[in-house]
Amino acid sequence: MGETGNMPLRTLFEKVWDSHVVAAPEGQSALLYIDLHLVHEVTSPQAFDGLRANGRRLRQPLRTVATVDHNIPTTPRGLPITDPIAAKQIEALQKNCREFGVPLFDMDSAEQGIVHIIGPELGITLPAMTIVCGDSHTSTHGAFGSLAFGIGTSEVEHVLATQCLPQKKPKTMQIQVSGKLAEGVTAKDLALGIIGRIGTDGATGYVIEYAGDAVRGLSMEARMTLCNMSIEAGARAGLIAPDETTFAYVSGRRFAPKGKDWEDSVTYWRTLASDPGAQFDRVIEIDAASLAPFVTWGTNPGMVVAVNARVPELKSFAQEADRRAAEQALAYMGLSPGTPIEAIAVDRVFIGSCTNSRIEDLRAAARVAKGQHVNPKVRAMVVPGSQAIKRAAEQEGLHRIFLDAGFEWRESGCSMCLGMNPDILQPGERCASTSNRNFEGRQGRGGRTHLVSPMMAAAAAIAGHFTDIRNWRFN
């Protein structure tokens, strides 16, 4: 940390951290106050059981917000849930929310959606907050300049009971992205480019701050995509300093501050940016011009190349462990070294997930799909991130474009990002997916996932194979 006079220079992260320290007991982790706790059906039932077993209550119902997203079907809402175990988990959340007084955006709510989509959409997520959820993609909310990170179920119980978490202070990493993203290169490609460069553990132990002209130029939705993928580089959180883009997005949202509260909030939020000269433990510089539309070829998000490149040769890996991992990944993926990425045919396309299911993502995909037809060998689905996004898209007629082109247009949820609901790949099926993880079996046992941007996914659906969106002929 640098200093001028008596005022220490602080990063955005340090400012948010410092303002949430409840206690810093000698020889222990700092106790952080949690402004917002998001809850979903999969990682919460055991936490509520823990409260019951110890006779504890929910400390702050107004700082706790629940929804169902992970295992709900994306078929029309009136249909019953066919998986009895999933139904039981959803019922458990409903019952727990009633018993402990947690506000719940349930299956039939007009505001239901993926937990990381609805927080920002409703103005529940704001700058300068601490936000946690039993879900690693909580990093999404860092786009607002909040410290947002995923936690396990024991920590969920801890926050329910105390609204606090003991935390070891992470190290800080700044990722400076200079220049401007080229046409066809999106925040998703920036995220994949970063992970490809630093690896899936490149930021373990760090909190990332994304900065530089290319990041400043991103919309809020694109910033959410970028921060969402921080965890795939190992960082629990990724933040972007709030600016006019942030304020314009938040202003007027349902639960956002109003009137004088709004003015005061914005005044405060303007002070959050890292002080010039504040020190980071590690700085990484990236030139936006070096990025391309990316496609993953392996079984983690760091196994990625540009769409106009080839599946890497095994001899290109310096470390023996990495070479072996690549060999195993290629065997799982059914790919040979040297294959051009554009020669890889796909069976399925998934446009959705907390990474890429916001309205701008759907607009970008629809622009590609307009007046085209999904390849007859491909089954493609579009899953909006929330009911509000679904309504907005339908108002704009995006659903018409997708349906006319042969895409399925479904109800909101996590869907095939992790395949906890019936939306899964069959063994051996290959999928172009806008989600965040290409781990073995992630989208269905034996399924083969390639991570791409929404435009690249839509283009793959139509072409039947990966194709460079920079050469696309838009209608």
Place this chain on the structure above:
Amino acid sequence: MKPFRKHTGVVVPLDKVNVDTDQIIPKQFLKRIERTGFGEFLFHDWRFAGDRKEYKKKTGDFVLDAPRYAKASILVAGKNFGCGSSREHAVWALADYGFRVVIASSFADIFANNSLKNGLLTVRLNEEQVAEIMRRSEEIENYQLTVDLETLRVEDGRGFVATFAMDEFSRHCLLDGLDDIGLTLQHEADIVAYEAKHPVRAEMKAILTLE
């Protein structure tokens, strides 16, 4: 929480890097609403051919199923173990299966945190030490290690000795099996004071009358 002081057990080598929590416990087993019973699904898709454990077991090609490692309670694996999803079910599955210790050169942050809450010790050694343990556990039948949290030492009684680091507070919590919610609640006065200065925003009150 189950305290951890010292443990001696058979070591099983999982010679893979970046083992993610989707592999440790696949998503089809996350719908259980209990904390128990996940052990039988540990590394399920690598171990079993079918969707349910009754289905045919894969023909012994996964290291955990080799008879010589049947009693293993210490897992040694490649770097970045436990990356990906925050699912604590991964730790519950490892612990329920019988593991007390995982040794690797690095762990994903959320996984390491979750382990701490469940008395599963994550030991970070350097890559050479991890490779040496892997080699010995492959070559020596019934290879055992003793992991001592009080002295922060790992040794096999055959000449391999390593020390590891752990922050003092985490070590203290593990040694005594402390309930960390209880520890936080000792700061009740601090929490109340913080909440008095940072009340819930007025707009959020409407959320209770939403639906």
